[in-house]
Amino acid sequence: MSFLTIVFTALFYAATLLLVVGLARRIQLYWKTPAPLKIPTTPAPTTTGGVVMRMFREVVFFESLFKSTKWTWIFGWVFHMALFAVLFRHLRYFEEPVWAPVVWVSPLFKYMAFAMVIGLLGLLGRRMFVDRVRYISAPSDYLMLLLLLGIGISGAMTTFVAHTDVVAVKSFFRHLMAFSFDTMPNVPADFTIVVHLSLVALLMIIFPISKLLHVPGVFFSPTRNQVDNPREQRHIADWARKLEE
Amino acid sequence: MAKADFEIPELKEYPEIPPIQPGAMAGTKAYTAKPEMNEALGFPGELVGDWQEKAIEHMGDLLGKYRSLQVFLDSCVKCGSCTDKCHYYIGTADPKNMPVARQDLLRKVYRRYFTFAGKYFPKLVGAEDLTKEVLDDWYSYFHQCSQCRRCSVFCPYGIDTAEISMAAREIMDRIGLGQKYCNEIIGKVFKVGNNLGLPGPALEDTLEGLEEDVFDETGVEVKYPLDKKGADILLVTPSADFFAEPHVDGLIGYGKVFHEAGANWTLSSKASEAANFGMFIGSYENMRKISLRIREAALELGVKRIVFGECGHAWRVAYSFLNTLAGPWDFLDPNYPVPQHICEYTYNILQEDKDKPDEEKTLKLDKSLNDDMVVTFHDSCNVARATRMGDMPGGQFVIPREVIKAACNNYVDMDPDTTHEKTFCCGGGGGLLTDDLMEVRVKGAKPRMEALQNVIEENGVTNMAAICAICKAQFTKILPYYGMDMDMIVSVHQLISNAIILTGQQTEDEDEDSTGDDAE
Numbered sequence: 001m002s003f004l005t006i007v008f009t010a011l012f013y014a015a016t017l018l019l020v021v022g023l024a025r026r027i028q029l030y031w032k033t034p035a036p037l038k039i040p041t042t043p044a045p046t047t048t049g050g051v052v053m054r055m056f057r058e059v060v061f062f063e064s065l066f067k068s069t070k071w072t073w074i075f076g077w078v079f080h081m082a083l084f085a086v087l088f089r090h091l092r093y094f095e096e097p098v099w100a101p102v103v104w105v106s107p108l109f110k111y112m113a114f115a116m117v118i119g120l121l122g123l124l125g126r127r128m129f130v131d132r133v134r135y136i137s138a139p140s141d142y143l144m145l146l147l148l149l150g151i152g153i154s155g156a157m158t159t160f161v162a163h164t165d166v167v168a169v170k171s172f173f174r175h176l177m178a179f180s181f182d183t184m185p186n187v188p189a190d191f192t193i194v195v196h197l198s199l200v201a202l203l204m205i206i207f208p209i210s211k212l213l214h215v216p217g218v219f220f221s222p223t224r225n226q227v228d229n230p231r232e233q234r235h236i237a238d239w240a241r242k243l244e245e
Numbered sequence: 246m247a248k249a250d251f252e253i254p255e256l257k258e259y260p261e262i263p264p265i266q267p268g269a270m271a272g273t274k275a276y277t278a279k280p281e282m283n284e285a286l287g288f289p290g291e292l293v294g295d296w297q298e299k300a301i302e303h304m305g306d307l308l309g310k311y312r313s314l315q316v317f318l319d320s321c322v323k324c325g326s327c328t329d330k331c332h333y334y335i336g337t338a339d340p341k342n343m344p345v346a347r348q349d350l351l352r353k354v355y356r357r358y359f360t361f362a363g364k365y366f367p368k369l370v371g372a373e374d375l376t377k378e379v380l381d382d383w384y385s386y387f388h389q390c391s392q393c394r395r396c397s398v399f400c401p402y403g404i405d406t407a408e409i410s411m412a413a414r415e416i417m418d419r420i421g422l423g424q425k426y427c428n429e430i431i432g433k434v435f436k437v438g439n440n441l442g443l444p445g446p447a448l449e450d451t452l453e454g455l456e457e458d459v460f461d462e463t464g465v466e467v468k469y470p471l472d473k474k475g476a477d478i479l480l481v482t483p484s485a486d487f488f489a490e491p492h493v494d495g496l497i498g499y500g501k502v503f504h505e506a507g508a509n510w511t512l513s514s515k516a517s518e519a520a521n522f523g524m525f526i527g528s529y530e531n532m533r534k535i536s537l538r539i540r541e542a543a544l545e546l547g548v549k550r551i552v553f554g555e556c557g558h559a560w561r562v563a564y565s566f567l568n569t570l571a572g573p574w575d576f577l578d579p580n581y582p583v584p585q586h587i588c589e590y591t592y593n594i595l596q597e598d599k600d601k602p603d604e605e606k607t608l609k610l611d612k613s614l615n616d617d618m619v620v621t622f623h624d625s626c627n628v629a630r631a632t633r634m635g636d637m638p639g640g641q642f643v644i645p646r647e648v649i650k651a652a653c654n655n656y657v658d659m660d661p662d663t664t665h666e667k668t669f670c671c672g673g674g675g676g677l678l679t680d681d682l683m684e685v686r687v688k689g690a691k692p693r694m695e696a697l698q699n700v701i702e703e704n705g706v707t708n709m710a711a712i713c714a715i716c717k718a719q720f721t722k723i724l725p726y727y728g729m730d731m732d733m734i735v736s737v738h739q740l741i742s743n744a745i746i747l748t749g750q751q752t753e754d755e756d757e758d759s760t761g762d763d764a765e
Contacts, residue, residue, distance in 0.1 A: 033310075033311070034310065034312060035311070035313060036310065036311065038566070041394060041403055041405065041630055042630055043633070044633075044638060046636075046638060064399055065399070068327075069325075072326055076324065131264055132328035133325035135267075136340075138371030139370075209361045209362050211320070211322045211323070214401075217320030218320065224403040228638065230564060230566070231582045234569060237310070240533075243533060
């Protein structure tokens with residue numbers, strides 16, 4: 001194994017561990033923290049089914065953002081949807097045989113990288129040029145966009161500019177997933193793929209300690225996930241019940 | 246036009262989002278509470294010596310008690326969606342009045358003490374130590390938030406700045422930095438029973454006066470009972486309804502509706518206040534203690550139902566929290582929601598009346614008696630975004646409008662970007678209805694004033710109906726700053742009161758023929 005391969009082996013195991021454990025702990029924290037009062041932003045659904053629909057519209061269409069500002073919505077939505085398309089297509093680098101739908105969409109979805117980059121550039125432009133958004137931005141807010149741009153651009157380059165030995169990369173990850181190190185191929189030492197993989201590992205590591213926590217957070221947001229039925233059902237947290245004793 | 250030592254915003258035909266002016270409102274600070282006011286609420290009298298340490302400790306405590314706080318502090322991505330949504334930002338241009346920037350005052354401290362990134366890379370993620378300057382900013386800007394939740398409507402994660410500012414105020418209270426207006430008022434509720442400190446005998450006098458006024462006007466004996474044991478309905482209403490204008494005209498209206506419905510109702514001297522400022526200061530314990538007065542009053546008087554008068558945040562505490570704080574209400578009549586809003590009560594009668602011939606209607610309303618008005622309606626923030634009326638989501642928009650339209654021929658809505666769930670706060674909610682915050686109140690009213698100005702010019706609107714004691718008081722005070730007449734504000738049930746023909750009441754026509762004594 002090359003030095004690079006050893007580094008990436010360690011890096012991706014560590015990154016996966018941090019991502020999974022970090023996220024699991026955060027989700028557990030959100031789960032365990034009580035919501036003592038009914039605070040859905042009304043008008044709110046009066047049934048659980050209605051709440052599921054509200055959450056679906058929020059997560060899939062970014063309903064609230066759509067109501068708010070169309071520019072942020074269009075850039076943000078395009079970026080996220082393109083990211084999902086790209087991630088879906090990436091299943092081909094981890095599966096053998098590749099799931100048929102992934103094969104079907106692959107020729108088309110490889111262009112989603114461009115949509116992703118355009119969306120990110122739009123968001124970056126907004127952050128730099130709208131005075132209000134510039135005011136609320138910390139260095140990490142810019143770096144997060146640059147990180148995602150780096151991932152998108154380096155990834156697109158391996159497909160469209162400087163082809164990397166994708167078969168070797170896939171084989172590397174399949175060996176990682178199977179914990180089999182004997183026949184492990186070396187990661188190609190191409191600049192683009194090294195950058196791409198490094199940035200992806202970095203993203204995985206910072207996911208549970210950054211604003212990327214909006215991903216689990218939205219599902220736990222009491223203003224969006226609560227049923228509007230406070231008069232019909234008494235809602236009380238354990239710590240609040242203790243006050244009654 | 247009222248005088249001011251600050252600039253009154255200019256009203257435009259089309260709303261404008263101002264460029265940021267950092268520090269524009271940094272000097273604006275609400276008066277702090279005196280030691281005895283804080284102590285009456287169970288807080289330290291003055292800023293404690295180890296306030297920094299204690300503040301962080303209390304933040305940790307709240308993070309463990311409120312999922313909203315924990316999730317909201319983590320989830321913001323600084324997308325900027327909320328930055329142009331707050332009436333205080335629009336009116337003052339101070340960037341710390343942008344919802345996300347207001348939250349960040351707390352979030353940067355949260356990050357510094359509670360997150361990995363903030364502990365080890367504070368500059369990178371904008372984390373900051375809790376210094377005296379930061380605490381000063383907290384005090385300034387968390388008292389420039391009316392907790393109206395408009396930002397939460399537009400946030401892709403539903404982050405509600407109200408939750409953040411409530412937590413911040415609770416932390417400040419717990420280290421001995423209370424706000425005078427809220428804490429003094431809560432003290433009065435505990436001591437006397439209502440925000441205004443009106444004792445029982447004064448209430449009795451006031452209500453007798455109302456009975457006389459209504460009798461003089463209509464010749465009908467409408468009762469406004471106090472502490473009547475065995476009544477069916479307990480009416481809990483904001484204490485401003487007992488004497489402030491136009492609030493009291495609303496109370497007169499509720500009484501007339503109850504009278505015509507033949508309801509056996511009462512007010513309570515113990516629960517002579519619907520408002521619950523415990524919510525404004527984010528104190529669950531105080532909010533609960535205030536709510537329990539209503540439970541006690543209901544039990545003592547042996548009522549079967551509870552109805553709330555026109556008040557915005559009171560309806561939030563009533564509708565959304567009362568069952569949690571002071572329930573279960575299993576001793577009340579299960580056929581009615583607990584509690585009900587007076588608008589729901591009146592609306593239900595109107596619905597029953599719909600199919601009846603005129604002479605059999607419970608409420609005989611002559612809309613033409615309000616023909617001197619073209620009315621618009623201000624959706625109160627708490628009613629609009631934190632509660633419901635009736636069975637349908639959005640009933641809180643439909644029901645008050647239907648009640649108004651039942652009493653008025655001329656009704657016009659304002660710009661839809663300023664009504665329903667997108668309504669703008671009056672500028673005085675959330676514990677800001679105090680003279681020491683007049684500049685914030687006047688500037689924060691700008692978006693509503695703009696929308697009102699437009700319907701005045703385009704549709705000849707003469708009056709704006711409100712459904713909240715704070716809105717009514719705030720507008721009465723603020724309108725003159727914008728060159729408008731303070732009497733424009735009316736209560737929703739004032740319109741009903743104007744239009745209702747009481748059973749046995751002499752009508753205007755007969756009056757003119759017989760006495761013609763309306764010059765009194």
